[in-house]
Amino acid sequence: MTYRIRPEAPADHPAIHDLTRRAFAPMAFAGGDEQDLIDALRSAGALSLSLVAESAGKIVGHVALSPVTHESGEGGWYGLGPISVDPAIQRKGLGGALIAEAKAWMKAGGARGCILVGDTRYYPRHGFAPAPAHAPEREPSAYFMVLTFDGPPPFGRFSFHPSFYGEG
Numbered sequence: 112m113t114y115r116i117r118p119e120a121p122a123d124h125p126a127i128h129d130l131t132r133r134a135f136a137p138m139a140f141a142g143g144d145e146q147d148l149i150d151a152l153r154s155a156g157a158l159s160l161s162l163v164a165e166s167a168g169k170i171v172g173h174v175a176l177s178p179v180t181h182e183s184g185e186g187g188w189y190g191l192g193p194i195s196v197d198p199a200i201q202r203k204g205l206g207g208a209l210i211a212e213a214k215a216w217m218k219a220g221g222a223r224g225c226i227l228v229g230d231t232r233y234y235p236r237h238g239f240a241p242a243p244a245h246a247p248e249r250e251p252s253a254y255f256m257v258l259t260f261d262g263p264p265p266f267g268r269f270s271f272h273p274s275f276y277g278e279g
Contacts, residue, residue: 112166112171112200112203112205113166114164114165114166114171114172114205114208115164115165115166116162116163116164116165116172116208116209116212117162117163117165118160118161118162118163119161119162119163119173123163123170124150124153126163126169126170127146127149127161127163127170127173127195128146128149128150129146130170130171130172130173130195130197131145131146131149131173131193131195132145132146133195133197133198134195134196134197134198134201135193135195145193145195146193148193148274148275149161149173149175149193151274151277152175152177152272152274154274155272155273155274157177157178157272157274158175158176158177159176159177159178159189160174160175160176160189160213160216160217161173161174161175161176162174162209162212162213164196164205164208164209171196171197171200171205172194172195172196172197172205172206172208172209173193173194173195173209174191174192174193174194174195174209174210174212174213175191175192175193175194176189176190176191176213176216176217176225177189177190177271177272177274178190178272179226179269179270179271179272180269180270181264181265181267181268181269181270182267182268182269182270183265183266183267185223185265186223187221187222187223187224188222188223188224188225188226188269189217189222189224189225189226190225190226190227190271190272190275191210191213191225191226191227191258192227192228192229194206194209194210196209207236207237210237211237213225214237214238214258217260218260222260223259223260223261223264224257224258224259224260224261224264225239225257225258226242226245226255226256226257226258226269226271227239227255227256228246228250228251228254228255228256229254229256230254231253231254231256234256235256237258238258239256239257239258240256240257240258241253241255241256242255242256242257242264243255245257245264245267245268245269246268246269247268247269247270247271248268249276250271257269
């Protein structure tokens, strides 16, 4: 399959919403509102990066980055996710390609690193390491991971954007 990764356009919003809903529907750990989270982040002006993968004119993948905070006040951190791939083409490398593009964007912008809550068997292959001591209070620490670009993460906890919790 050939695809092109590019920034989202306003016309992509409905397709991103539908793709995310379909990609997370079979996931036991999913809350079922991942597509609404992307819309909320967009509405709050908190989508730092939103990339789509397009194949034959159809959106088949999406990744979002949003700003996160750390209790130390250290900036330069992002939250990765949601990330979605069309269920018909999962496990073929598109998710990894989207993560690589997001990482390149963060590095080019001088980011300190990235956090996420996700599958501890999948994300370490993309440089993420379990970091339960840094997990936001409302997140499951067993699934919390950090990717750093410049030294270790600061001591303390991170916080996702308030849109992750239906706020702000």
